[in-house]
Structure formats: C-alpha cells, structure tokens
Amino acid sequence: MESVIVAIDGPSGTGKSSTSKAVAAKLGLSYLDTGAQYRAITWWMLRNGVDVADPAAIAAAAGKPGIVSGTDPAAPTITVDGTDVAAPIRTQEVTSKVSAVSAVPEVRHVITELQRSIARAAREGIVVEGRDIGTTVLPDADLKVFLTASPEARAARRSGELKGKEASDLAATRQALVARDAADSGRKTSPLAKAGDAVEVDTTDLSLQQVVECVVTLVEEKRAGR
Numbered sequence: 001m002e003s004v005i006v007a008i009d010g011p012s013g014t015g016k017s018s019t020s021k022a023v024a025a026k027l028g029l030s031y032l033d034t035g036a037q038y039r040a041i042t043w044w045m046l047r048n049g050v051d052v053a054d055p056a057a058i059a060a061a062a063g064k065p066g067i068v069s070g071t072d073p074a075a076p077t078i079t080v081d082g083t084d085v086a087a088p089i090r091t092q093e094v095t096s097k098v099s100a101v102s103a104v105p106e107v108r109h110v111i112t113e114l115q116r117s118i119a120r121a122a123r124e125g126i127v128v129e130g131r132d133i134g135t136t137v138l139p140d141a142d143l144k145v146f147l148t149a150s151p152e153a154r155a156a157r158r159s160g161e162l163k164g165k166e167a168s169d170l171a172a173t174r175q176a177l178v179a180r181d182a183a184d185s186g187r188k189t190s191p192l193a194k195a196g197d198a199v200e201v202d203t204t205d206l207s208l209q210q211v212v213e214c215v216v217t218l219v220e221e222k223r224a225g226r
C-alpha cells in the first residue's frame with residue numbers, strides 16, 4: 001500500500017494526540033507529536049537558563065538542543081541530548097512558557113525541518129499532529145483534519161488529566177487554555193490555523209472512538225481516490 005501523510009491540527013484539548021495515536025496504530029502508520037518537540041525545546045531553554053522572555057536569546061540557542069522523537073504510536077518517545085523528557089515537558093512551567101518559545105521564527109525553522117525529515121523517513125506513512133502541519137510543515141499532506149471543540153469541553157478534558165489541587169480549578173484551566181490558543185493563533189510565524197483544504201471535525205459531542213472512526217474513514221476514502 002502506498003505511503004500516506006495525515007496532518008491533524010487544532011487547539012489544545014481537541015483530541016489531537018489521542019486521535020492521532022489511535023489512527024496511526026489502526027492503519028500501521030508512524031506518529032509524530034510536534035507539540036512535544038516544542039515542549040522539549042522549551043524545557044531545554046528553561047533548564048539552561050535562557051530567558052524565555054527574550055526572543056533574541058531564544059533564537060540564538062534554537063539550534064543547540066538535540067531533539068529526537070520516537071514515532072511508534074504504541075510507545076512514542078522524546079529525548080533531548082539523550083535524556084528522556086517525556087514527563088518533564090508536561091509540567092505547568094513548560095506549558096505556561098511554550099507559546100513564547102514556539103513563536104520565535106528560528107525555533108520554528110529548526111523544528112519544522114526536523115518534522116519534515118521525520119515525515120520523509122516514515123516508509124508506510126505518518127500521522128503528524130500540531131498547529132501548523134497542514135498550513136506550513138506538510139502542505140502537500142494527503143489528508144488534513146482540523147479538530148475543534150468548545151472551550152468548556154476542552155477544559156473539562158484537560159482538567160480530568162491533572163491531579164489533586166490542579167484538577168479542582170476548572171476555571172483556571174479554561175483560562176490558561178484560552179490564553180495559549182490566543183497566543184498560538186496570534187503569532188506572526190505559522191500561527192495555529194485551519195488549512196483551506198482541511199476537513200473540520202467538531203469533537204465537542206463526539207467520543208474519542210467516534211473521532212477515530214471518522215478520521216480512519218477519511219483516510220480510507222483518500223486512499224481509494226474518492
């Protein structure tokens with residue numbers, strides 16, 4: 001079967017990661033979480049004392065960390081200079097700084113080239129999820145999907161993932177999520193946006209399984225040349 005490239009974009013909490021992993025596993029494709037790469041470079045900046053309020057300092061350091069993504073959908077991995085950062089990239093500290101780092105054009109250039117080389121190397125094909133995959137990273141993707149959901153649904157989903165004290169504050173989760181969407185949509189270089197030829201799927205009232213089935217069907221239709 002021919003290799004297929006699927007781009008899945010959308011704001012936080014719309015189900016990109018869960019959907020992409022499940023679709024890739026079902027179809028025997030590789031999987032790439034591009035948000036994890038932006039989180040990893042942000043983690044490195046914080047760890048190395050780079051002032052993340054200073055775009056020039058971020059730009060100067062953008063090429064330094066060696067980020068490697070493992071693309072098996074059953075066990076995706078991410079390392080920086082050989083260190084497993086899967087857990088530390090999910091902290092609130094990284095989450096609150098990632099939009100500032102990902103807005104810097106030099107960062108986007110480095111990470112975009114990395115993403116393209118990973119997609120080229122995927123023999124069977126790949127599902128790549130992020131914010132600018134359909135518009136910028138892989139504009140020739142075979143299928144582009146843009147996931148959406150209400151801010152309430154997204155905050156409830158995210159809140160359910162957080163433990164203890166953090167989980168109790170749904171309003172704060174919603175506020176942080178909406179602020180990150182605004183920063184990601186408002187930046188100059190490849191903002192979060194729906195590609196003109198993307199299929200939009202509102203997941204607010206759909207189960208994860210329904211979204212997965214919907215995307216698998218879209219891929220199969222593309223493969224059948226419909």
Ligand SMILES: Nc1ncnc2c1ncn2[C@@H]1O[C@H](COP(=O)(O)OP(=O)(O)O)[C@@H](O)[C@H]1O
Pocket residue numbers: 010011012013014015016017018019157158160161203206207208209211
């Ligand atoms: N359609 C859905 N209905 C309910 N919960 C969902 C749905 N899709 C994803 N989730 C849950 O919402 C949370 C965020 O999903 P995730 O895939 O990480 O979103 P994103 O990658 O877009 O930020 C996860 O806990 C996931 O299990």
Ligand SMILES: Nc1ccn([C@@H]2O[C@H](COP(=O)(O)OP(=O)(O)O)[C@@H](O)[C@H]2O)c(=O)n1
Pocket residue numbers: 011012013017034035036038039098099100102103129130131132133180184
């Ligand atoms: N293709 C991408 C993917 C993520 N990002 C940035 O990385 C951040 C984290 O992405 P993520 O997908 O891990 O975020 P969640 O929606 O999973 O919380 C986003 O808020 C963006 O700032 C980006 O700029 N471009």
